[in-house]
Amino acid sequence: MTAFLLICSGLYALFTLTLWVVWLRMPIRDETMYRSDGPLITVIVPVRNEADSIFQLLTDLNQQSYRQFEVIIADDASTDNTAGIVQAYIRTATYPLRLLLLKDERTASPKKRAISQSIAIAEGKLIVTTDGDCRVTKNWLAAIADFYGKTGARLISGPVTFTSERSVAESLQTVEFASLIGSGACTMALRFPTMCNGANLCYEKNAFTEVGGFAGVDHLASGDDEFLMHKIAARFPDSVQFLKSIEAIVQTKPHRTIRGFYNQRRRWASKWQAYQSYLPSALAVFVFLSNAAPIIAVLGWLGNYWNGSFTVLTVGLKMIPEFVFLRQVLVFLQKRKTVVAIPLTQLLYPFYVLFFGLAAQSRGYIWKDRKLK
Structure with missing residues (x-):
């Protein structure tokens, strides 16, 4: 057991330090923002019951410095005034804005359905997706268009973080x-x-x-992002890239209820068994075991199975490289004040990973007031 714990912790330390070096070597791409000859972009926003936040997103889009874009709001049978707010905004929007009203019918993956039907009527060369509770910078689309023009990447992933934290729980979500x-x-x-x-x-x-x-993964409620990314990466090798740009950072709201947080994490954790590539699945198992190692080490020390030095080594191999890496990412995401929450997150995260790793084995969760499998 001691050899297993040391191997897990050592490999995790090596893995995390590798990520840290790779992150440092990735350039921040904020040197140019505007391209007058860029491609038409279709921004697709699947929504359901986002009346409290959709107006702010539409206003952010109104202020974009890049003007070659259209927006499709795919409303999935909202029971609040989301559709009414969008319809009213269409009259004053300075960009082409369409509201796609989806039928309230049972489907395994409502979000994939919303995106697929939106793409069917999209006129843009590039599809950009975001959520109804997000906020974007005025140069968000300009940064994406500029990066696409320079790299020709078939898929571009952008940075996402949370809006201002109002509690310890929200700071922990930001770190995670x-x-x-x-x-x-x-x-x-x-x-x-x-x-x-x-x-x-x-x-x-x-x-x-x-x-x-989404063919082949449309029976899964989650994974409209990652499963598509894996398919594009398999079909077009080396065509998936990350846009490390401060202007491209999208902010979303943290969960402020335990129920909402639980169902989202259940939804995320449920994806790993469906990965067609072995690498994401292997990484998920590796992270699970690496987070189990410090818990086992502490329990073994409390039970006098091994001494404190071994326990400190096992825990330190996980926490120190992890802190170094997370600090750099948080600083880039403009979350320097949240760095102080890293140690507390590290103490709680192993239990969190084990809990949701096991919880994901059961099926079904509530999302947007719907029971999904």
């Missing part, structure tokens, strides 16, 4: 989310993409069509 964004960015740079986020995702419409869209 930064780890996902940073890890996903670095694995893209290493040419084996694992994670991305649909709140800030861009891909060629033709690439979506050529890989068959």
Whole structure:
């Protein structure tokens, strides 16, 4: 057991330090923002009951410095005034804005359905997706268009973080989310993409069509972002890239209820068994075991199975490289004040990973007031 714990902790330390070096070597791309000859972009926003936030997003889009874009709001049978707010905004929007009203019918993946139907009527060469509760900078689309013009990437993943934290719980969510964004960015740079986020995702419409869209994964409620990314990466090697740009950062709201947080994390954790590539699945298992190692080490020390030095070594191999990496990602995401929450997150995260790793084995969760499998 001691050998197993040391191997897990040592490999995790090596892995995390590798991510840190890769992150540092990735250039921040904020040197140019505007391209007058850029492609037409279709921004797709799947929404359901976003009346409290959709107006702010529409206003952010109104202020974009890049003007070659259209917006499709795909309303999935909202029971609040989301559709009414969008319809009213159409009259004053300075960009082409369409409201796509979806039928209230049972489907395994409402979000994939919303995106697919929106792409069918999209006129843009590039598809950019975000969520109804997000906020974007005025140069968000300019940064994406500029990066696409320079790289020709078939899929571009952008940075996502949370809005201002109002509690310790929200700070912990910010740190955890930064780890996902940073890890996903670095694995893209290493040419084996694992994670991305649909709140800030861009891909060629033709690439979506050529890989068959969501066919093969449309029975899964989650994964409109990662499964598509894996399909595009398999079809077009080295065509998936991360846009490390401060102007491209999208902000979303943290969960302020335990129920909402639980169901989102259940939804995320449920994806790993459906990965067709072995690398994301292997990484998920590796992270699970690496987070189990410090818990086992502490329990073994409390039970006098090994001494404190071994326990400190096992825990330190995980926490020190992890802190160094997370700090860099948080600073880039303009979350320097949240760095102080890293140690507390590190203490709680192993239990969190184990809990949701086991919880994901059961099926079903509530999302947007719907029971999904």
